[in-house]
Amino acid sequence: xxxxxxxxxxxxxxxxxxxxxxxxxxxxxxxxxxxxxxxxxxxxxxxxxxxxxxxxxxxxxxxxxxxxxxxxxxxxxxxxxxxxxxxxxxxxxxxxxxxxxxxxxxxxxxxxxxx
Amino acid sequence: xxxxxxxxxxxxxxxxxxxxxxxxxxxxxxxxxxxxxxxxxxxxxxxxxxxxxxxxxxxxxxxxxxxxxxxxxxxxxxxxxxxxxxxxxxxxxxxxxxxxxxxxxxxxxxxxxxxxxxxxxxxxxxxxxxxxxxxxxxxxxxxxxxxxxxxxxxxxxxxxxxxxxxxxxxxxxxxxxxxxxxxxxxxxxxxxxxxxxxxxxxxxxxxxxxxxxxxxxxxxxxxxxxxxxxxxxxxxxxxxxxxxxxxxxxxxxxxxxxxxxxxxxxxxxxxxxxxxxxxxxxxxxxxxxxxxxxxxxxxxxxxxxxxxxxxxxxxxxxxxxxxxxxxxxxxxxxxxxxxxxxxxxxxxxxxxxxxxxxxxxxxxxxxxxxxxxxxxxxxxxxxxxxxxxxxxxxxxxxxxxxxxx
Numbered sequence: 291x292x293x294x295x296x297x298x299x300x301x302x303x304x305x306x307x308x309x310x311x312x313x314x315x316x317x318x319x320x321x322x323x324x325x326x327x328x329x330x331x332x333x334x335x336x337x338x339x340x341x342x343x344x345x346x347x348x349x350x351x352x353x354x355x356x357x358x359x360x361x362x363x364x365x366x367x368x369x370x371x372x373x374x375x376x377x378x379x380x381x382x383x384x385x386x387x388x389x390x391x392x393x394x395x396x397x398x399x400x401x402x403x404x405x
Numbered sequence: 406x407x408x409x410x411x412x413x414x415x416x417x418x419x420x421x422x423x424x425x426x427x428x429x430x431x432x433x434x435x436x437x438x439x440x441x442x443x444x445x446x447x448x449x450x451x452x453x454x455x456x457x458x459x460x461x462x463x464x465x466x467x468x469x470x471x472x473x474x475x476x477x478x479x480x481x482x483x484x485x486x487x488x489x490x491x492x493x494x495x496x497x498x499x500x501x502x503x504x505x506x507x508x509x510x511x512x513x514x515x516x517x518x519x520x521x522x523x524x525x526x527x528x529x530x531x532x533x534x535x536x537x538x539x540x541x542x543x544x545x546x547x548x549x550x551x552x553x554x555x556x557x558x559x560x561x562x563x564x565x566x567x568x569x570x571x572x573x574x575x576x577x578x579x580x581x582x583x584x585x586x587x588x589x590x591x592x593x594x595x596x597x598x599x600x601x602x603x604x605x606x607x608x609x610x611x612x613x614x615x616x617x618x619x620x621x622x623x624x625x626x627x628x629x630x631x632x633x634x635x636x637x638x639x640x641x642x643x644x645x646x647x648x649x650x651x652x653x654x655x656x657x658x659x660x661x662x663x664x665x666x667x668x669x670x671x672x673x674x675x676x677x678x679x680x681x682x683x684x685x686x687x688x689x690x691x692x693x694x695x696x697x698x699x700x701x702x703x704x705x706x707x708x709x710x711x712x713x714x715x716x717x718x719x720x721x722x723x724x725x726x727x728x729x730x731x732x733x734x735x736x737x738x739x740x741x742x743x744x745x746x747x748x749x750x751x752x753x754x755x756x757x758x759x760x761x762x763x764x765x766x767x768x769x770x771x772x773x774x775x776x777x778x779x780x781x782x783x784x785x786x787x788x789x790x791x792x793x794x795x796x797x798x799x800x801x802x803x804x805x806x807x808x809x810x
Binding site: 309311319320321322323344345346347348360362363365366367368380381382385386387388389390391392 | 561562563565566595596597600622625626630631633637638640641642643644645646647650651654716734735736753754
């Protein structure tokens, strides 16, 4: 009853926590924190997330293989380095740039000292 | 409707109009920084700003940037503070600022008796400059006289979905009102070069745009790092081209009228791309060591106001031109609401549309141009950074508008 007491909640159904930015994309973007065990709806199929996924991060819309181009905004944004199942997290651990390698605090340029 | 919007600007003697009447106090080498900072701190006025260049060795770019920012339409007067032995051509800079019709004074610490007396002389000079600047006439100013720059900083996976395309909607409205809009950071447009070139008003300009992105890619490759910070990855961005596609949406959908370099003032209303990556082989390090280096380059191109989008949450403002901050990520907005002007994260939570937030950003631009302080301005943010760079002049195909006129 508490849910229906809020008129705003009545007008606007709960948001899907992932959004599709372009019909040709093979990833979805998380727009609300996903917790491990949360159910996600991907193109009508319900999948249970095995991990926490933060806002702004990507999940696979379909199963992807190493070498596949990743599409966001309908444009290629890099390639997979590893296979993922539908609904899994797509990020630095399984994807790379087709231009210039990305660096992180722990993974700096190979010619420079790690810090 | 928007072209009828007017606000009150300052009429400069050189014909340009400003939305602020700032006195800049500039150190011409790091050795004069402390004295200059003390003058600004003791002046204790929201419209007295500290700027400067730390280097002792000569650099044409740094000189041109100092000339451009000291004669910016938001600037009503300048005090230059030199140690005395650095290579910045202080006499030429002083005379060029005065030639623009602005009052300007010069103090040389070695000749003025050192730290204490230069600070005293500087405070008196600031007072004189303020009283001169106060005499500048206020005149009506219209959107077609406004230059707006945009930059993103602390981007994350939400930037390209909410704040950046919302700024793009605002840019489309401004360009429709014949304002000048500038987007930049060619190093963060790697991957977008072909689609961007297709928007150029001439095929030759399209070729120049593709060439300048190729130059950026080469430069960053030599440096060993793309323009991609660890925080970008924390926020869900994986690759430079993913970040680029998000950054690119700030440009909106107008045709691209020209390609400019730091210090070039666009000749007519429209959308322009600012090339911020130095020409030639890498010499002086990374193209822009932090966001404020790009903001100052946008300001050197005449930007009266800057639209800054952020996902992870930047807090910066700028000397000379107000910065309006548009937050992409609703969680970041809740953490840093006191530093943000616009909450574009509402788009992700289904509480506002891109068009509504675009309209809100436009209203913020009009309000700030009308004198309202932006959040970072009110908080006293006046960041400024200028480092060594080298540029060749733009090629003949870069500004087709100028050729038509």
